[in-house]
Structure formats: C-alpha cells, structure tokens
Amino acid sequence: MRMPKSGFVNEENMAEVTDWYEVTMGGAYFTNSYKDRLNFELFVRKLPERRSYLVSAGLEQAIYYLQNMKFSEDYISWMKAQPEFENSDDGYFKGFFDYLRNFRFGADVWAVREGSIVFQNEPILRVTGTAIEAQYIETYVLNTLHIQTTIASKASKIVDAAKGIPVVDFGLRRAHDILASRAAYIGGCAATSNVFVAKTFGIPKSGTMAHSFILASDPELDAFRNYILASNSELEAFRNYGRTYPDHSVFLIDTYDIIEGAKNAIVVAKEMEKEGHRLKAVRVDSGDLLQMGRKVRGMLDKAGLNYVGIFVSGDLDEYKIDYLVKNNAPITGFGVGTKMDSSEDAPTINMIYKLDEIMNSRQRIPKIKLSKDKLTLPKRMPLRIYDRNGLFEKDILALDDEKIEGAHPLLVKIMEKGELIYDIPSLDEIRKYHLGQVSKLPEKYKSLENSVEYPVELSPGLEALTEKLIEEYKNGNNTNKGG
Amino acid sequence: MRMPKSGFVNEENMAEVTDWYEVTMGGAYFTNSYKDRLNFELFVRKLPERRSYLVSAGLEQAIYYLQNMKFSEDYISWMKAQPEFENSDDGYFKGFFDYLRNFRFGADVWAVREGSIVFQNEPILRVTGTAIEAQYIETYVLNTLHIQTTIASKASKIVDAAKGIPVVDFGLRRAHDILASRAAYIGGCAATSNVFVAKTFGIPKSGTMAHSFILASDPELDAFRNYILASNSELEAFRNYGRTYPDHSVFLIDTYDIIEGAKNAIVVAKEMEKEGHRLKAVRVDSGDLLQMGRKVRGMLDKAGLNYVGIFVSGDLDEYKIDYLVKNNAPITGFGVGTKMDSSEDAPTINMIYKLDEIMNSRQRIPKIKLSKDKLTLPKRMPLRIYDRNGLFEKDILALDDEKIEGAHPLLVKIMEKGELIYDIPSLDEIRKYHLGQVSKLPEKYKSLENSVEYPVELSPGLEALTEKLIEEYKNGNNTNKGG
Numbered sequence: 001m002r003m004p005k006s007g008f009v010n011e012e013n014m015a016e017v018t019d020w021y022e023v024t025m026g027g028a029y030f031t032n033s034y035k036d037r038l039n040f041e042l043f044v045r046k047l048p049e050r051r052s053y054l055v056s057a058g059l060e061q062a063i064y065y066l067q068n069m070k071f072s073e074d075y076i077s078w079m080k081a082q083p084e085f086e087n088s089d090d091g092y093f094k095g096f097f098d099y100l101r102n103f104r105f106g107a108d109v110w111a112v113r114e115g116s117i118v119f120q121n122e123p124i125l126r127v128t129g130t131a132i133e134a135q136y137i138e139t140y141v142l143n144t145l146h147i148q149t150t151i152a153s154k155a156s157k158i159v160d161a162a163k164g165i166p167v168v169d170f171g172l173r174r175a176h177d178i179l180a181s182r183a184a185y186i187g188g189c190a191a192t193s194n195v196f197v198a199k200t201f202g203i204p205k206s207g208t209m210a211h212s213f214i215l216a217s218d219p220e221l222d223a224f225r226n227y228i229l230a231s232n233s234e235l236e237a238f239r240n241y242g243r244t245y246p247d248h249s250v251f252l253i254d255t256y257d258i259i260e261g262a263k264n265a266i267v268v269a270k271e272m273e274k275e276g277h278r279l280k281a282v283r284v285d286s287g288d289l290l291q292m293g294r295k296v297r298g299m300l301d302k303a304g305l306n307y308v309g310i311f312v313s314g315d316l317d318e319y320k321i322d323y324l325v326k327n328n329a330p331i332t333g334f335g336v337g338t339k340m341d342s343s344e345d346a347p348t349i350n351m352i353y354k355l356d357e358i359m360n361s362r363q364r365i366p367k368i369k370l371s372k373d374k375l376t377l378p379k380r381m382p383l384r385i386y387d388r389n390g391l392f393e394k395d396i397l398a399l400d401d402e403k404i405e406g407a408h409p410l411l412v413k414i415m416e417k418g419e420l421i422y423d424i425p426s427l428d429e430i431r432k433y434h435l436g437q438v439s440k441l442p443e444k445y446k447s448l449e450n451s452v453e454y455p456v457e458l459s460p461g462l463e464a465l466t467e468k469l470i471e472e473y474k475n476g477n478n479t480n481k482g483g
Numbered sequence: 484m485r486m487p488k489s490g491f492v493n494e495e496n497m498a499e500v501t502d503w504y505e506v507t508m509g510g511a512y513f514t515n516s517y518k519d520r521l522n523f524e525l526f527v528r529k530l531p532e533r534r535s536y537l538v539s540a541g542l543e544q545a546i547y548y549l550q551n552m553k554f555s556e557d558y559i560s561w562m563k564a565q566p567e568f569e570n571s572d573d574g575y576f577k578g579f580f581d582y583l584r585n586f587r588f589g590a591d592v593w594a595v596r597e598g599s600i601v602f603q604n605e606p607i608l609r610v611t612g613t614a615i616e617a618q619y620i621e622t623y624v625l626n627t628l629h630i631q632t633t634i635a636s637k638a639s640k641i642v643d644a645a646k647g648i649p650v651v652d653f654g655l656r657r658a659h660d661i662l663a664s665r666a667a668y669i670g671g672c673a674a675t676s677n678v679f680v681a682k683t684f685g686i687p688k689s690g691t692m693a694h695s696f697i698l699a700s701d702p703e704l705d706a707f708r709n710y711i712l713a714s715n716s717e718l719e720a721f722r723n724y725g726r727t728y729p730d731h732s733v734f735l736i737d738t739y740d741i742i743e744g745a746k747n748a749i750v751v752a753k754e755m756e757k758e759g760h761r762l763k764a765v766r767v768d769s770g771d772l773l774q775m776g777r778k779v780r781g782m783l784d785k786a787g788l789n790y791v792g793i794f795v796s797g798d799l800d801e802y803k804i805d806y807l808v809k810n811n812a813p814i815t816g817f818g819v820g821t822k823m824d825s826s827e828d829a830p831t832i833n834m835i836y837k838l839d840e841i842m843n844s845r846q847r848i849p850k851i852k853l854s855k856d857k858l859t860l861p862k863r864m865p866l867r868i869y870d871r872n873g874l875f876e877k878d879i880l881a882l883d884d885e886k887i888e889g890a891h892p893l894l895v896k897i898m899e900k901g902e903l904i905y906d907i908p909s910l911d912e913i914r915k916y917h918l919g920q921v922s923k924l925p926e927k928y929k930s931l932e933n934s935v936e937y938p939v940e941l942s943p944g945l946e947a948l949t950e951k952l953i954e955e956y957k958n959g960n961n962t963n964k965g966g
Contacts, residue, residue: 002907004547007662007683008493016679019655020690023678028696028727038699064487078682084731092727131699138693142656172502173625174831176659179490195506196499199561200490207503210621212838213511215850216521216614244511244575248567338831347830348657348821355695367698424485 039357048346058148106418115434155187166190171341208250246277281309297330383407398459522840531829541631589901598917638670649673654824764792866890881942
C-alpha cells in the first residue's frame with residue numbers, strides 16, 4: 001500500500017524550496033566561471049489599492065533559511081539525475097556539485113526591522129554576494145517575506161480600526177501559511193488561537209468554545225420523541241464548561257438564540273460567583289453585533305455582571321470593526337479570522353527581488369529597468385524624515401554614501417559574509433516596535449475610506465544617477481535598457 | 484545573541500497546529516466523561532462567485548496528519564503550564580494528560596478522492612469518532628484541504644482555458660502555501676518550477692532563466708564609459724547558457740527588446756544547430772503576447788527554426804489565456820504564477836467542518852442548523868448521476884442507507900478506526916483522474932463569462948428528514964435550532 005507524504009519543509013530540504021531555474025542559472029554561472037558580485041533588492045513596486053502602508057514581516061524565517069540552507073546529498077543526487085545535468089561527473093559540470101556540496105551562504109544582507117512600516121520602492125531586504133548565492137535564495141526569501149508582510153499589513157489596519165480594543169487572531173483554519181498568526185501578532189493582534197505559533201514564539205494564546213460543544217451537550221435526548229427546550233442543553237453545556245474552567249471560561253451564546261443564550265450564561269455566571277469564580281466573557285459569533293452587544297451588555301449589567309466581557313467574532317474585518325467602534329458598541333474583544341489571515345482584499349502584493357548593481361574588482365555597474373510602469377531604480381538606501389512632532393514626514397531613497405540631514409536609515413546590516421550580526425528580537429519586541437511606528441504615522445495614512453500615497457522621494461544623488469542612466473538609454477548607448 | 488526560529492511544522496509538532504479551543508473543549512469533554520460518538524462533515528456551503536465547480540485537494544496531507552498525529556511530551560508540558568490547566572496533576576484534570584499522551588486517532592474517515600469535482604453542500608470529508616478526536620483535528624484538516632482545494636480549483640479553470648497547451652506552474656515565490664504547486668498539478672498543470680514539490684511527489688519540473696542572468700552577463704562593461712549595444716551582452720548570455728544546457732535551453736528574449744532578443748536567440752540557435760543541438764523554446768515574459776508571439780513565430784519559422792517553441796508568461800490567468808487561445812496565438816506553453824498559486828479572484832472559500840450527527844448506544848441524533856443562508860443539512864452521502872453521454876447530469880445528497888438508481892457515491896472509506904484502508908494514489912494518477920472528471924463536466928460549467936450553478940438535489944429520504952427537523956423546530960420542541 002502506498003503511504004501518504006506530508007510535504008513538510010525542514011532544515012534538510014528547505015534549499016529545495018526554489019524555482020528550478022535558480023538551479024540551472026547556478027549551473028550556468030558556475031560553468032561560465034562568473035566571478036562578479038551582484039546586489040539584489042527586495043521591494044514592493046506598487047502598494048495594493050487598499051493599503052497606504054505595508055508592515056514588513058517574515059525576516060526571522062528568511063534569516064533562518066540563509067543561515068542554515070544547504071544542499072543535501074539527497075538533493076544533489078536528485079539534481080544529477082535530471083536530464084539538464086547529464087554527464088555531470090566527467091564533463092561540463094565537473095566541480096559544480098562539489099561546489100554545492102560545500103555551499104554556505106556567504107553574502108552580506110541588510111534588512112528593515114520586522115514590524116517596520118514601508119512604502120513603494122523601498123528595499124525591505126538587500127543581498128550582496130556571488131551570483132549563485134545572491135540569486136539562488138530569491139524564491140524562498142520572497143515566499144516567506146511576501147506572505148507574512150501581506151498578512152501583517154492587513155492585521156495592522158484591523159488592529160488600528162479597533163482603537164485599543166484587543167483583536168485576537170482566529171484565522172488558522174483558512175490561513176494562507178501556518179505563520180499567518182505570527183504576522184497577525186506583528187501587526188498588533190493581542191493573542192492568537194494558533195497553538196503552534198503561540199508555543200513556538202512565546203506569545204499569548206486565546207480560545208473560547210465551539211458550537212459543536214453546545215450541540216453535543218444533549219447526548220441523552222431523543223430528537224424525535226423526547227422534546228425539551230433547546231436552552232436546557234445549552235445551560236448544561238455552560239455548566240459543564242464552567243466547572244472545567246472556572247476562571248477561564250468564555251461562553252458562546254449564539255448556538256440557538258442569543259438572548260436565551262445570554263440568559264443561560266447569566267444563570268451559570270451567578271452560580272460560578274457563589275463558588276468564588278468569575279465568568280470572563282460571553283461570545284457572539286453571528287447576528288447584528290452592535291444591537292446584540294448592547295442588549296447583552298444591558299442584561300449582564302442588570303444581573304450585576306459588569307465584569308463579564310463581550311467578545312465578538314464572525315466575518316470581521318477593519319470596516320466592520322470601525323463601524324462597531326464608531327458606534328460605541330460595548331465590546332471588549334474582537335476575534336478576526338479568514339479575512340485577516342488571508343489578507344482578503346489584497347491577498348498578494350507586487351513584491352519583487354531585482355538585480356540593481358554588479359560589482360567587480362574594478363567598478364560598480366548600476367542597473368535600472370525602464371519599461372512602462374516598471375521603473376527599477378539603482379541600488380538605494382531608504383531614509384525616513386520625521387516632522388517636528390515626531391511623525392513620519394517623508395521617506396527619501398538615497399545613495400549609500402550620501403549624507404541627508406536628519407534622515408534615519410531603515411536598512412540595518414543583518415549578516416556579514418553570511419554570519420549573523422543582528423540580535424533577533426522576540427515577537428513581543430517586534431509587535432511593540434510596530435505599534436510604536438503606527439503611532440508615528442499621520443492619521444491620513446490610516447484612513448479606511450481611501451488610500452493616501454506617502455511621499456517617497458529620490459535624493460539628489462539618486463535622482464542624478466537615475467537621470468544619467470535614462471539619458472544614456474535614450475542615446476542608445478547604455479546597457480541598462482531592461483531588467 | 485538570540486537566534487532565529489524557523490517555525491517549521493513536522494511530525495513532532497503538527498498536533499500543535501490547532502486552535503486553542505480544540506484543546507480546552509477536549510478537556511471539557513474529558514472531565515465531563517462525554518462518551519458519545521460525533522459525526523462531522525467538511526464541505527463548502529456556497530461556491531465563490533467565479534467558481535462553478537471546485538476540485539478537492541489536500542487529502543493526502545490530511546491523512547498523513549490523522550495517521551501520525553500525537554501529543555508530544557513537549558506539547559503536554561506546555562499545556563500543563565497554561566493557567567487553564569492549573570492543578571492538572573492532582574485535581575480536575577487527573578487523567579486528561581495521560582489520555583493525550585496515549586492518544587491515537589481512531590475514528591472512521593470517508594473522503595472524496597483528490598482531484599474530484601465537488602459542489603456546494605457536498606461532504607468532502609466525513610469523520611466519525613469520539614468527541615475529542617473528531618473535534619480536535621478540525622483546524623489542521625480544514626487548513627490543509629482549504630488551501631489546496633482553493634488553488635486546485637483555480638488551476639483547473641486556467642488549464643481548461645489553455646485547451647491542451649501545457650500550463651506550467653511558476654507561482655512559488657508568491658504562493659500561499661508551499662504545496663500550492665502540488666494543488667496546481669492536481670488541477671491539470673503539466674509541470675512546476677517548484678523543485679521541492681517536483682522532487683517530493685515525483686512530478687515534472689520546469690524552468691527557464693531569469694532576467695538577471697541576462698543583465699549579469701556583461702560584467703566587463705563600464706556602464707559610464709565603455710558603451711556598447713545592449714544586445715551584445717544578451718547574445719553572450721544566450722551563448723553561455725546554450726553551451727551549458729545544449730539540449731535544455733529556453734532563452735528569455737524580453738530583457739531589453741523582444742525583437743532584438745528574438746534575433747539574438749536565432750543567431751545562437753543556428754550556432755547550436757551546427758553542433759547538433761536544438762534550442763527548445765524562447766520565452767516572452769512581458770508586452771503584447773499575441774502580437775509578439777506572431778512576430779517571433781514568423782522570425783523563427785523564416786530562420787528554419789519551426790521546432791523552437793514560444794513559451795509565454797507574465798501576469799497570466801484564465802482570461803488572458805482564453806484570449807490568446809481564441810485568437811490562435813502561436814504559443815506552445817504558458818507559465819502561470821501569482822494569480823494561480825494564490826487563487827487570486829477567490830483566495831478563500833467558505834469551507835467548514837460541522838457536527839451533523841450524534842451517536843450513542845441507543846440512537847442516532849441528526850443535527851441541522853437553520854439560520855438564514857446557513858442551512859446545515861443532516862449527515863449525507865453525495866451521489867453523482869451521469870447522463871446517457873456519460874456527462875455529469877446532477878448530484879444527489881442522500882441518506883447513507885438510501886438506494887438511488889444509477890447513482891455513484893462520491894465518498895470513499897479512507898480509514899477504519901484510525902487505520903488507513905485506502906491506497907494513496909500518486910500525483911500523476913490524481914491529475915489524470917481530475918482531467919478525466921473535467922472531460923465529463925458539461926461545457927456550460929466551464930464558462931469564463933458567468934458561473935452556472937450545478938444541480939445538487941436532496942434525495943427523498945434526506946428531504947423528508949430535513950423537513951421533519953425543520954417542522955420540529957417550528958413547533959419549538961426540537962433541539963436542532965442552531966449549530
């Protein structure tokens with residue numbers, strides 16, 4: 001019998017997570033004795049329609065990959081069995097597989113800190129290395145940074161709309177990537193239902209109960225003959241759950257009828273009070289959350305249960321949360337799922353990894369691309385300028401050696417010749433850093449009504465270089481026509 | 484220095500990929516000595532707007548998980564350290580962690596075969612087991628089946644639009660989930676650029692070259708002083724690549740100018756011919772693919788290179804491919820990336836896992852949910868009826884023991900008491916099966932212009948049962964008000 005395969009990525013096989021052309025180009029660079037060093041920059045050319053800013057995320061995983069990637073014997077044997085590499089031992093590819101066998105990523109890497117706010121054309125990562133190493137890693141690094149940045153950016157908007165009311169990530173079941181919950185936390189979520197991410201990265205977890213727990217709590221009933229009121233089984237479910245978790249219970253009150261559910265929750269909460277315990281919250285997962293929230297709040301308060309929170313969920317996004325917050329819904333927490341963990345309205349962003357400089361012993365050759373809507377700038381350092389109130393004023397893309405007064409560079413050196421020289425922050429530190437960044441971003445960039453383009457200017461030096469390259473292109477005597 | 488973490492899922496930790504409430508509900512079922520068996524069904528309540536059918540995928544990974552999941556000592560210690568489980572050793576939770584320690588998934592599982600075409604309300608997976616086991620696995624299984632089904636469904640539309648011209652999956656860098664390429668292959672793609680998936684599942688891989696290879700092929704130039712025509716370096720890049728892979732080269736001709744690129748490719752292809760080799764294809768990744776395809780085809784044919792294919796890529800989806808195919812573009816292959824591997828226009832589907840029957844020693848209690856737009860039917864078997872030409876006519880949802888003339892059940896028994904009793908097919912077999920299914924689906928369901936709802940009817944038995952439960956609900960004497 002054929003057995004199933006997991007398809008798990010791990011330390012041994014992660015170098016296989018690449019496009020096949022990265023391998024064949026490696027072979028071509030090697031057999032042609034290509035010696036120059038290349039500089040690549042990973043950036044987003046144009047922000048999606050409903051994003052005024054992006055939140056960089058996924059760097060920790062990218063670094064892990066760069067530090068630990070290797071070509072296993074298993075991978076090398078597989079490569080050698082491919083028709084492209086026939087005669088690989090004695091012929092043209094002599095040495096290539098030994099090179100891979102001894103491969104160790106040895107490039108220099110710069111990156112913006114995770115949780116940073118970034119805009120169009122700003123390098124999020126920069127890699128300077130040999131052609132093979134700087135090129136080969138493209139696919140994995142793009143995959144990792146793309147998915148987490150996409151989701152962290154959506155989460156940041158959602159958390160901002162909640163205006164301080166905690167948002168809990170509930171999206172694992174339809175998440176694009178298991179680490180969506182990591183990205184959601186970077187974007188400012190207060191906790192996650194995802195046990196794996198909570199445990200792996202040491203962040204708060206959260207959870208309530210499922211409708212099935214309520215439904216399954218009437219096992220003795222005969223649905224066809226022995227009718228009793230539905231609420232009886234709900235009451236029983238709350239009692240059972242409250243007895244099991246006397247200080248950590250959130251009762252899901254909308255399995256049958258929200259008002260009846262609230263009544264049952266109140267009965268059990270008062271019983272728990274007598275035992276010295278407190279119900280944490282009730283949860284509503286459907287219906288008109290504003291109207292129901294108000295009604296349930298009234299009922300709880302009237303029963304003296306003002307300490308019991310109201311947690312809501314069900315198809316939430318930044319727009320629905322904004323509506324609830326603006327109408328002062330008496331809600332103490334939001335559970336957000338699918339729409340956040342898939343970044344629903346912008347599930348992909350135009351993130352690319354482009355060659356922009358070639359270095360050899362004699363010189364540096366800047367590379368640009370000039371096709372319509374697809375300008376790729378030469379190698380550049382993103383700088384941030386703050387106004388007198390400490391708010392973001394504008395960003396400037398500059399040459400590395402250019403001095404710009406009052407400008408703060410966004411790229412930090414992460415690896416030197418492949419060695420990690422950066423202290424990886426904890427997820428809590430990253431989240432805190434991100435929330436600090438958001439507090440410095442002027443309100444207009446957080447509007448949910450329309451996207452506002454943040455100014456990202458070229459420095460005098462970068463502008464002069466770009467114009468020079470464009471001029472050379474127009475005169476037909478430049479090698480930088482495309483890319 | 485703090486070191487980065489990968490966040491890889493593996494055999495040891497995959498049981499942690501779950502929502503925390505699955506754990507706490509498990510604790511509540513255990514401490515309340517809950518004994519009944521539950522039946523859950525995983526299905527899609529409503530197809531997304533631009534999908535007339537879905538393609539089931541991800542079952543192999545779901546089975547792997549069910550077969551191998553376990554609660555590691557590491558996981559159990561972590562759980563015991565959570566405030567919900569304080570006093571776990573001596574008090575209320577005595578026995579729960581031993582139960583988890585010895586846990587082995589022992590439920591019965593049915594599923595539709597991977598690559599099957601499925602519609603609204605049809606169970607894709609059915610799990611019958613104890614409350615804890617049938618509930619706990621919800622999150623992981625949904626995550627896996629959701630992402631692969633979403634992408635396989637998009638891929639199937641794209642492949643169908645290509646009308647037999649091979650479609651190659653190029654989407655790994657922006658894929659939602661590394662196994663997107665596996666799903667794309669199930670949907671009918673001919674190959675993938677994703678080495679990991681090609682190697683792990685034994686399917687064809689594909690790849691050409693990057694623009695950076697062309698750009699990096701003029702290392703000796705000084706862009707500021709020593710101008711030469713751009714095409715010289717492109718010619719050099721093709722020569723280098725062709726020498727390295729004389730029988731496996733596809734030249735990327737749009738780095739600078741497509742027509743100049745085609746001229747260079749022809750020069751090198753003719754040189755290769757003299758050495759007894761054949762250029763496989765040229766690739767165009769930008770511009771007007773129809774017009775350029777025709778021009779380049781003319782140039783190649785005029786040079787006697789009618790065997791050289793034209794492979795196109797760049798932001799393709801089913802609509803662009805349909806346009807090219809309907810206009811007889813002389814294209815021999817499509818490379819499709821982001822829009823397929825993220826299922827761009829429907830990045831999530833409304834896939835759910837719902838309790839629909841409770842069994843104890845005395846009886847079976849069907850459960851339905853009746854809220855607006857959210858009808859959850861009782862436990863049901865999806866059956867397919869073919870017309871006299873062997874095409875799909877309609878599907879019927881029936882009771883398990885109901886006999887319907889000429890109807891073919893879609894659910895296959897996969898596991899019995901947790902033991903695998905199903906021979907996992909290879910990815911090639913799954914793809915072939917899927918393409919066979921598509922050939923039996925009437926054309927109207929494949930239209931790109933509008934979605935057409937396929938008839939999924941209730942059998943007399945299921946209809947009678949559903950009506951009875953609704954009637955009981957209306958009379959207020961039923962426990963099946965919600966779910």
